Amino acid sequence: MKVVLQNLTKKFPARGKKNHGDVIAVNNFTFEIPDGKLVGLLGPSGCGKSTMLNLISGLLKPTSGKILFGDDDVTELPAEHRGIGLVFQNYALYPHLTVRQNILFPLQNLKGKDKLSKEAMEKKVVDAAKLVQIEELMDRKPGELSGGQQQRVAIARALVKMPKVLLLDEPLSNLDARLRLQTREEIRRIQKETGITTVFVTHDQEEAMSISDQIVLMKDGVLQQLGRSQEVYDNPANLFVAKFLGTPPINIFSGNVSDGKLYIGKDAVLNTSGVPNMEVYVGIRPEGFLLSENGSLCCAMGGVEVMGRDISIVSMNEASLNFSIRSIISSDSKVDENAAFVHFDLKPNKVLLFDKKTEKRITF
Amino acid sequence: MEDYKKTPKKPLRIITYALLALWAIVVLFPFYWMLLTSVKSYSSYNSEYIPKFFTLSPTLQNYADAFTSVPLGRYLLNTLIFTVITTAIMLIVITLAAFAFARLEFKGKNIVFVIFLSLMMIPNELVVITNFVTITNWDMRNSFPGLILPSITSVFYIYLLKENFEQIPDNLYYAAKVDGTSDLKYLLRVMVPISKPTLVTITILKVIECWNSYVWPRLITDDENYFLVSNGIQEIREKGFGRENIPAMMAAVVVISVPLIILFLVFRKKIMEGVSRGGTKG
Amino acid sequence: MFKKFFKNSNLKSWLYLLPAIIFLGIFMVYPLIDVFVYSFEEGYNSASQTYFGTGTYNYSYILHDPYFLQAVKNTFILVIITVPLSTGIALLISLGLTSIQRFRSLLQTIYFLPYVTNTLAVGLVFMILFKKTAYSDGLINMLLSLFGGDTVDFIEGPYWAKMFVLCFYTVWVVLPFKILILTSALSSVNPVYYNAARVDGTSKFRTFIRITLPMISPMIFYLIITGFIGAFKAYSDVVALFGTDLNAAEMNTIVGYVYDMLYGDSGGYPSYASAAAILLFAIVLTITCINLLVSKKNVHYS
Numbered sequence: 001m002k003v004v005l006q007n008l009t010k011k012f013p014a015r016g017k018k019n020h021g022d023v024i025a026v027n028n029f030t031f032e033i034p035d036g037k038l039v040g041l042l043g044p045s046g047c048g049k050s051t052m053l054n055l056i057s058g059l060l061k062p063t064s065g066k067i068l069f070g071d072d073d074v075t076e077l078p079a080e081h082r083g084i085g086l087v088f089q090n091y092a093l094y095p096h097l098t099v100r101q102n103i104l105f106p107l108q109n110l111k112g113k114d115k116l117s118k119e120a121m122e123k124k125v126v127d128a129a130k131l132v133q134i135e136e137l138m139d140r141k142p143g144e145l146s147g148g149q150q151q152r153v154a155i156a157r158a159l160v161k162m163p164k165v166l167l168l169d170e171p172l173s174n175l176d177a178r179l180r181l182q183t184r185e186e187i188r189r190i191q192k193e194t195g196i197t198t199v200f201v202t203h204d205q206e207e208a209m210s211i212s213d214q215i216v217l218m219k220d221g222v223l224q225q226l227g228r229s230q231e232v233y234d235n236p237a238n239l240f241v242a243k244f245l246g247t248p249p250i251n252i253f254s255g256n257v258s259d260g261k262l263y264i265g266k267d268a269v270l271n272t273s274g275v276p277n278m279e280v281y282v283g284i285r286p287e288g289f290l291l292s293e294n295g296s297l298c299c300a301m302g303g304v305e306v307m308g309r310d311i312s313i314v315s316m317n318e319a320s321l322n323f324s325i326r327s328i329i330s331s332d333s334k335v336d337e338n339a340a341f342v343h344f345d346l347k348p349n350k351v352l353l354f355d356k357k358t359e360k361r362i363t364f
Numbered sequence: 365m366e367d368y369k370k371t372p373k374k375p376l377r378i379i380t381y382a383l384l385a386l387w388a389i390v391v392l393f394p395f396y397w398m399l400l401t402s403v404k405s406y407s408s409y410n411s412e413y414i415p416k417f418f419t420l421s422p423t424l425q426n427y428a429d430a431f432t433s434v435p436l437g438r439y440l441l442n443t444l445i446f447t448v449i450t451t452a453i454m455l456i457v458i459t460l461a462a463f464a465f466a467r468l469e470f471k472g473k474n475i476v477f478v479i480f481l482s483l484m485m486i487p488n489e490l491v492v493i494t495n496f497v498t499i500t501n502w503d504m505r506n507s508f509p510g511l512i513l514p515s516i517t518s519v520f521y522i523y524l525l526k527e528n529f530e531q532i533p534d535n536l537y538y539a540a541k542v543d544g545t546s547d548l549k550y551l552l553r554v555m556v557p558i559s560k561p562t563l564v565t566i567t568i569l570k571v572i573e574c575w576n577s578y579v580w581p582r583l584i585t586d587d588e589n590y591f592l593v594s595n596g597i598q599e600i601r602e603k604g605f606g607r608e609n610i611p612a613m614m615a616a617v618v619v620i621s622v623p624l625i626i627l628f629l630v631f632r633k634k635i636m637e638g639v640s641r642g643g644t645k646g
Numbered sequence: 647m648f649k650k651f652f653k654n655s656n657l658k659s660w661l662y663l664l665p666a667i668i669f670l671g672i673f674m675v676y677p678l679i680d681v682f683v684y685s686f687e688e689g690y691n692s693a694s695q696t697y698f699g700t701g702t703y704n705y706s707y708i709l710h711d712p713y714f715l716q717a718v719k720n721t722f723i724l725v726i727i728t729v730p731l732s733t734g735i736a737l738l739i740s741l742g743l744t745s746i747q748r749f750r751s752l753l754q755t756i757y758f759l760p761y762v763t764n765t766l767a768v769g770l771v772f773m774i775l776f777k778k779t780a781y782s783d784g785l786i787n788m789l790l791s792l793f794g795g796d797t798v799d800f801i802e803g804p805y806w807a808k809m810f811v812l813c814f815y816t817v818w819v820v821l822p823f824k825i826l827i828l829t830s831a832l833s834s835v836n837p838v839y840y841n842a843a844r845v846d847g848t849s850k851f852r853t854f855i856r857i858t859l860p861m862i863s864p865m866i867f868y869l870i871i872t873g874f875i876g877a878f879k880a881y882s883d884v885v886a887l888f889g890t891d892l893n894a895a896e897m898n899t900i901v902g903y904v905y906d907m908l909y910g911d912s913g914g915y916p917s918y919a920s921a922a923a924i925l926l927f928a929i930v931l932t933i934t935c936i937n938l939l940v941s942k943k944n945v946h947y948s
Binding site: 057058059078079080081084085086088090092094095096097105106108109110157161 | 836838839841843845846847849852856857861863946
């Protein structure tokens, strides 16, 4: 089932002082989640992504705008009637119930024609448990499970009633690094097997990019960009998106375009024909640097970090807005760590220009 | 997440408020009634076969009577003395003991502490009998020492304070030791100030307990000069004011109740927090 | 290097503990042993402090004393009525309190007032509210007759009427503590569980039964245990309502019996008092153990 958000806005009355305006957590949001896809909702903390999730779940009511599940307008429908599954950040497993009782809980709420027989419920519970591979833990209490196991139970509980939409709120943030990797593949697998439209909230860009069909980036309640991970990475719509995606982060320089050439400091580094003369921010991905003795960009050598397959050169340039520039070069290259300067050529497709005033992307 | 409050819940909310208001009235009404009765004149009170809910001619005469025809001032003063001395000595005793348990190292500490803890389960009723005999034998009936001595230690408060002391980082103690601070000085200069909130809570709880204590004072005093307010009010009820002067009786009740109510309204947060941490009545 | 500090500290530590140990020793440990001794000393004379012999006569005496049996009966009735009733009402009120926004703090303050009042003093107010005298039927009787009921003297009238006032006053007195504890227990339930239940379409009632109640069960259980212990020790509220001569009023409690045996017009029998106190302690201990056993099955501790 596809999920459509139309001009969705959520304002919270400002707490405390009365004269302050409302806090706008979600601002005029419009996008569509295609049927059966996994969408990663991504943004820095406080950007409104959890509010967004609560709006979709129906725990919060939008100030204006519409939410559609398929063709049905569910805007006025509270959470209990939307038929969604929600996995909470800290799982919200009922601590006094066993795993089996936790998974069974949503089914026991069904009334009228939806009511299930005991056997049918039991079968569904077992199926859900199998799907997340926790059959052997059924009679334990949540307190006796590891974080990863609790996570699976939470997913099973969300899935057991066959929700139209599955919502996951920072589902991996309470797991350690190794489990996180494993669990996110697991989530991907379960989502593919069930084909349930899924929204996944996270502040971790790597997490979002690796498992989502699409990512949605938001900042201060405003949609910044949406698209497939690689697309968004390669073609960020603005400076924020460029900075938010990628590890190590993109290097930002202050530069200007003059007569079809891009200047960083005094160095003309690239041909940018078609771009009018203007002040720009230049974003260069770490992998966009090529070591070259006669390279056009000259930086003061800071140091070399060996990372195995690659090496990372740390250097300085007056035009750089970060303290140091980080570039990633194949370890085959020879670098003289003791040299005073290092020269780079740039890969044109890894260099991104942004208008200094609007911070919007300028293509060339 | 108070959104989506659906309309059919409105009746429920009205019922909720109605029930809460009803209980508020049940709680407040006795207070209103005692205030009201205390300002009705003796003759008008006794002429009301059906009690009136208000009075048009309030009088303070009952308060004057309460202080003159029975020694209400004496009761109040006694209670004040009893409360202040008991609380003060108790604070010293429990602070020293809690410090020893929390901070000092000595042989037998654990076993002594376990014995202390097990004493928490002993109901007062069980020990009051012997204490009564003890105090009588010591010739301390009708005296402040007799009233005060048995209630100046509280295992529970030692426990509460010890828990609090233990939260103070060890490093502070070692730092003070390196600076040559004595244990006692450390206790007074560092631990007591840091634990002030808990000490205040304990003080308030103890003051409430002292102000309302009835059983022990009743056993140990039969001389009116040593009555506390609870015994005083019982005495007034049985003998005072020629028995039927209820307005004057209520004036006395108001005078006795007011100090604690003021204390409560001033320290509302502290008291409620303190009680929820560790107090049942009595 | 810290060892040096502790070198002398054994003796010093005991000095810090000394006041507490002295007072607890004299007024708690010694009496605790002594009360058992008393309870087995037969024919103790408090004037000469002598006794004839040892045995269980004191126990058998009080067990055959109609006043004691009356006191036991009264105490049990009081306990059985007020403990469930007050816990239930407190739970209802706390649920109400946590569901509202406005006036919450004001109501909480009001509900707590009885805790800080002098039981004896306010008991007097209850007495005049319920009492029927030659001059006036009293306020409660006035309300009763307003609704077409018969007037009755609740203070010196029939047994059930007196028991009613006693239970009512007891509930009034113990409720503040219970409301306080339950309100804070309810507000400490993580709201995320309620959200989870809502997403699953759980009805309000089911949410309460399956989620709220189990989660606050340790606190409810705590209140039931302390409630039992407190109610078994009822005394000063009874005195407040019915005066000090409780045997005559048929309203005595076990604790009241203990004190009456010890002191006052009927006093001077510390051996009987001790035996009664020990029986009370045994009853309370038994009930508490039963409570603990029951709770093991039904209380969820996180």
